[in-house]
Amino acid sequence: MKWIKTLVLSAFWLLVSLSAAALLSVAGAALYFSPGLPDVRQLQDFELHTPLRIFTRDGKLIGEYGEERRMAVSFDEIPEDFIQALLAAEDASYFDHRGVDPKGLARAALELAASGDIQSGGSTITMQVARNYLLTLDRTFTRKIREILLALQMEKILSKEEILELYVNKIFLGHRAYGIAAAAEVYYNKPLDELTLAQKAMIAGLPKAPSSFNPLANPERSLIRRNWILYRMRELGHIDQETYEEAVQEPTTARRYVAQVEVDADYVAEMARQYAIERFGEDAYTGGYRIHTTLDSDLQPFAQQALARGLIDYDTRHGWRGPEERDIPASLAEAQERTERRGLEEELDESPEIMETARQAAERSQTRVEGIDGDVSNWLRVLERTPGYGPLQPAIVVQSEDREMRVLTRDGELATLDWDGLSWAREYRSPRARGSEPSSAAAIATTGDLVRILKREDGSWRLSQRPGAEGSIVVMAPRTGAILALQGGFSFNASKFNRAVQAQRQSGSIFKPFVFLAALDTGLMTASTVVNDAPVVMHDGSSLWRPVNSSGDFLGPTRLRVALARSRNLVTIRVLQTLGLDNTIEYLEGFGFSPSRLPHGLSLALGSASLTPLEMTNAYAVLANGGFQVSPWFIERVTRGSDDQVISEARPAIACRDCREGQTEVEVDGKRYDVAPRVADPTAVYILRDMLRDVIESGTGRAALSLNRSDVVGKTGTTNDQRDGWFAGYNDELVTTVWVGKDDNESIAEYGGNAALPIWIDFMGNALEGRPEAMPEPPEQLVTARVDEQTGRRLSEGQSGGISEIFHPDHLPDMEPHRIEQEIEQRSGSQGTGSYEAIF
Numbered sequence: 077m078k079w080i081k082t083l084v085l086s087a088f089w090l091l092v093s094l095s096a097a098a099l100l101s102v103a104g105a106a107l108y109f110s111p112g113l114p115d116v117r118q119l120q121d122f123e124l125h126t127p128l129r130i131f132t133r134d135g136k137l138i139g140e141y142g143e144e145r146r147m148a149v150s151f152d153e154i155p156e157d158f159i160q161a162l163l164a165a166e167d168a169s170y171f172d173h174r175g176v177d178p179k180g181l182a183r184a185a186l187e188l189a190a191s192g193d194i195q196s197g198g199s200t201i202t203m204q205v206a207r208n209y210l211l212t213l214d215r216t217f218t219r220k221i222r223e224i225l226l227a228l229q230m231e232k233i234l235s236k237e238e239i240l241e242l243y244v245n246k247i248f249l250g251h252r253a254y255g256i257a258a259a260a261e262v263y264y265n266k267p268l269d270e271l272t273l274a275q276k277a278m279i280a281g282l283p284k285a286p287s288s289f290n291p292l293a294n295p296e297r298s299l300i301r302r303n304w305i306l307y308r309m310r311e312l313g314h315i316d317q318e319t320y321e322e323a324v325q326e327p328t329t330a331r332r333y334v335a336q337v338e339v340d341a342d343y344v345a346e347m348a349r350q351y352a353i354e355r356f357g358e359d360a361y362t363g364g365y366r367i368h369t370t371l372d373s374d375l376q377p378f379a380q381q382a383l384a385r386g387l388i389d390y391d392t393r394h395g396w397r398g399p400e401e402r403d404i405p406a407s408l409a410e411a412q413e414r415t416e417r418r419g420l421e422e423e424l425d426e427s428p429e430i431m432e433t434a435r436q437a438a439e440r441s442q443t444r445v446e447g448i449d450g451d452v453s454n455w456l457r458v459l460e461r462t463p464g465y466g467p468l469q470p471a472i473v474v475q476s477e478d479r480e481m482r483v484l485t486r487d488g489e490l491a492t493l494d495w496d497g498l499s500w501a502r503e504y505r506s507p508r509a510r511g512s513e514p515s516s517a518a519a520i521a522t523t524g525d526l527v528r529i530l531k532r533e534d535g536s537w538r539l540s541q542r543p544g545a546e547g548s549i550v551v552m553a554p555r556t557g558a559i560l561a562l563q564g565g566f567s568f569n570a571s572k573f574n575r576a577v578q579a580q581r582q583s584g585s586i587f588k589p590f591v592f593l594a595a596l597d598t599g600l601m602t603a604s605t606v607v608n609d610a611p612v613v614m615h616d617g618s619s620l621w622r623p624v625n626s627s628g629d630f631l632g633p634t635r636l637r638v639a640l641a642r643s644r645n646l647v648t649i650r651v652l653q654t655l656g657l658d659n660t661i662e663y664l665e666g667f668g669f670s671p672s673r674l675p676h677g678l679s680l681a682l683g684s685a686s687l688t689p690l691e692m693t694n695a696y697a698v699l700a701n702g703g704f705q706v707s708p709w710f711i712e713r714v715t716r717g718s719d720d721q722v723i724s725e726a727r728p729a730i731a732c733r734d735c736r737e738g739q740t741e742v743e744v745d746g747k748r749y750d751v752a753p754r755v756a757d758p759t760a761v762y763i764l765r766d767m768l769r770d771v772i773e774s775g776t777g778r779a780a781l782s783l784n785r786s787d788v789v790g791k792t793g794t795t796n797d798q799r800d801g802w803f804a805g806y807n808d809e810l811v812t813t814v815w816v817g818k819d820d821n822e823s824i825a826e827y828g829g830n831a832a833l834p835i836w837i838d839f840m841g842n843a844l845e846g847r848p849e850a851m852p853e854p855p856e857q858l859v860t861a862r863v864d865e866q867t868g869r870r871l872s873e874g875q876s877g878g879i880s881e882i883f884h885p886d887h888l889p890d891m892e893p894h895r896i897e898q899e900i901e902q903r904s905g906s907q908g909t910g911s912y913e914a915i916f
Contacts, residue, residue, distance in 0.1 A: 126364035130348045132373040133712055136338040139345025141352075142361030147257035148245045151237040155269055157314070158256065159240070161280035164308040167201040170240070174231045176200060176224055202227040204283075205243050249279060250286035250293075251332060263291060265333040273319065274326035277305040291330035292461045295408060295454075296415040299328055299434045304423035307430055324433040327441030327453075328408070331460060339373050340380055342568030343576065344559070344710060351711060365723070366715045370558035372551075375810075378842040379549045379561035383814070384466040386835030387566050388530065390816065390826065391543035395504030395511070399525035400542075404458055404472060406524070407451035408441045447482075447490040448474055458526065459486040465542050465567040468528040476517040481539070483529060491529065493517075497538030504544070507825035542566070545824050545831070547816040548576040549839060550693040554811050555731045557697060557706035562690075573819070580686040581817055584793035584828065585643045585776075586804045587683035589764055590695065592640055594663045595651050597760040599887040601636060603767055604868035607647045609634040614678065623649060623682065626794065626827070635868050637767050637881070641775030643792065645682055652681040666705055666755030667695040683793060692804055693813040699764065700806040702852060703756030704731035733758070733852070759855045759884045765789055766882060768805075776829050777803065780837055787849035788840060792828040799823050801831035808850035810843060812836055859885050864892045 127142035163170050206226035230239060249259040259279045260268045281289050281301035291298040303324045310320040348367045352360035405411045412435060423430055442451040455472045462470040471483035479495035501520045503511030514520050521527050530540040543566055551561035564574030595601035609631040614621045625645050639647035652660060661671050674685045694708045706729065713725040729752040732742045741748050768789035771777040776792040790805020799821055804813040816831040817824055824831055862871045862878040869892035871878040
């Protein structure tokens with residue numbers, strides 16, 4: 077049988093050749109990749125540091141980032157059964173291999189060949205540590221080789237216990253929990269050693285897919301994964317049958333436990349986080365930095381609540397858009413029957429016992445609430461994982477009959493909504509159209525529907541929904557430019573987009589005061605200058621532009637004061653024509669407006685420039701502080717370490733009305749600051765402020781009279797098709813701007829005086845309560861004169877009537893010629909000019 081001997085020898089040498097080729101390949105890969113590998117020894121000195129914390133100016137916490145590094149555990153502190161659960165899930169032969177599991181790699185190679193992509197399988201715990209600490213997370217063949225080589229090195233330098241300790245402190249386990257100790261706190265509010273075996277297995281199942289197997293977001297899938305791990309523990313001999321049976325039947329008990337911040341200011345906290353990352357890089361999360369913002373802990377809640385209330389009120393006026401989710405199964409067992417099986421193939425293929433025990437555990441998770449028939453375990457878990465949006469809380473409809481609705485709240489309580497809290501829910505059809513009043517509660521929502529509810533002042537509940545419009549509010553100290561309060565949207569949970577600093581929207585009529593100030597400051601016009609409020613047609617490129625007033629009418633010759641109070645578009649356009657575009661744009665630069673962002677056309681007069689609410693607030697701060705160019709800022713100081721070592725401290729340029737001309741520095745509270753440059757004449761600014769008061773007294777902002785304060789002034793604004801509603805206003809201490817609109821630029825179908833002004837009034841009413849009125853002293857140069865109400869010209873002492881107006885002494889209007897009444901002229905037989913000079 078010579079041919080058999082030849083075949084055996086050939087096979088032998090082929091095997092030797094393949095083995096040699098494999099060894100040469102490994103050696104070649106090692107030689108090629110080793111020079112570029114990070115130093116594994118750095119893991120021996122790896123330290124877990126303090127997270128980044130953000131505070132208000134008076135030391136109240138508004139944000140914390142990097143909590144994953146806060147709760148480190150040593151190997152000795154890890155319960156033995158937790159280690160067994162983790163190894164059963166991730167790397168059963170961990171204590172036997174030398175960093176690489178050949179069988180696992182072979183399986184991963186087959187997956188690669190079959191799918192053409194690097195799969196997650198095949199990585200030992202040692203390889204995962206190498207990836208998490210020393211490499212990027214990209215799925216490439218090159219990274220896998222580097223991962224293997226590093227794992228082999230790590231096993232030579234570090235003990236198995238040290239490697240496992242690094243692993244359990246680094247892995248991401250969902251809901252911002254990094255490390256097993258943090259996960260125990262987040263999901264169960266317990267230390268590791270107090271968890272049950274089932275709870276440990278639940279956490280051990282998270283590293284593979286923290287979202288898909290999350291006990292809060294996906295309790296049905298997490299139960300299957302948990303019970304598979306328990307099954308593996310039994311098969312590996314870690315637990316006996318009795319322990320296994322008890323653990324797999326345990327109901328899911330995960331809840332989300334998070335440390336509460338002291339002041340709700342997520343948008344500012346995120347701004348501070350981005351600042352920290354830009355300045356300190358990833359070290360920001362671990363270096364123990366503390367950022368102290370300029371935020372006022374009293375004003376911020378007023379701003380957040382005022383915006384939320386205003387947007388809810390707006391939304392209530394425009395109709396009901398239906399439940400957020402329908403037909404939610406009440407029990408966890410029913411929900412599990414409906415759950416998606418994809419991604420659970422490995423667990424379900426192991427044994428049919430896995431699904432059966434998961435179903436039994438789901439049935440044992442039954443929860444009952446007094447007043448509701450049957451198991452509501454799934455409803456409660458859906459409510460647990462559904463975020464709250466501002467003051468709106470999720471609820472699931474239990475019963476809708478006649479004119480009453482009963483709902484299950486997140487707290488596991490049964491609440492009743494009466495018809496007074498339901499009848500507003502007319503069907504939303506468009507921004508300007510609603511359906512008829514609902515006929516019954518069942519026409520609004522039915523059993524199993526997820527809705528939002530809002531607690532009223534008397535403690536009762538009413539139906540609500542996430543508003544269809546968004547908004548922002550910015551509050552600034554006019555003297556310094558410091559941001560005292562900022563809310564960039566209805567709820568940070570609903571949308572991370574910060575409209576206060578990121579949304580560039582047309583500013584509408586709140587831009588007009590700056591055009592009027594340019595006219596006053598240059599002396600080309602005064603508050604009594606008469607400009608014709610009449611139709612105008614202009615060439616705009618290849619088309620004709622026919623601007624109109626929002627009211628659709630024309631007032632004819634109109635004084636500037638009246639035109640600003642009534643927000644007359646055509647008057648503002650003619651003012652800009654008189655000033656000239658180039659001159660006006662150059663002047664506006666002093667208020668923080670970038671010339672490149674301003675349209676070079678007469679539409680600028682009507683606020684066609686797209687600007688952020690923060691930019692508009694800063695510009696109004698210049699008006700409020702008497703004409704000094706301040707800039708917005710919100711980081712007061714950055715400190716580090718337990719001793720709060722100061723890393724940086726802000727020294728903004730500030731307004732100084734009392735400083736002498738040419739003074740460049742001023743001392744405040746023992747610290748020296750640069751004096752902000754003056755960009756507008758104080759007398760012109762004061763006159764404009766007086767004109768803006770007329771907006772409140774008799775113009776589009778009359779609703780603000782409800783504040784009963786004479787020191788507040790401001791301006792409404794509305795853009796084309798009512799896409800944006802604004803109100804910007806101030807006194808000497810606070811500048812506040814409110815914007816309301818939709819992210820998709822759809823019409824809100826309301827004017828700024830209806831949508832934004834009530835929010836401004838709500839905030840300012842609370843912010844200024846108990847504070848004395850804060851108004852600037854009139855400039856020494858200011859003069860008062862009587863003017864003719866029709867012509868705007870000055871009246872002499874001998875001329876009766878007229879109205880009082882204020883002026884810069886160098887910009888007084890011409891005198892009104894002396895005239896006699898037409899009846900006297902006719903009796904005298906004079907056919908002259910009607911002036912005294914023509915008679916005498």
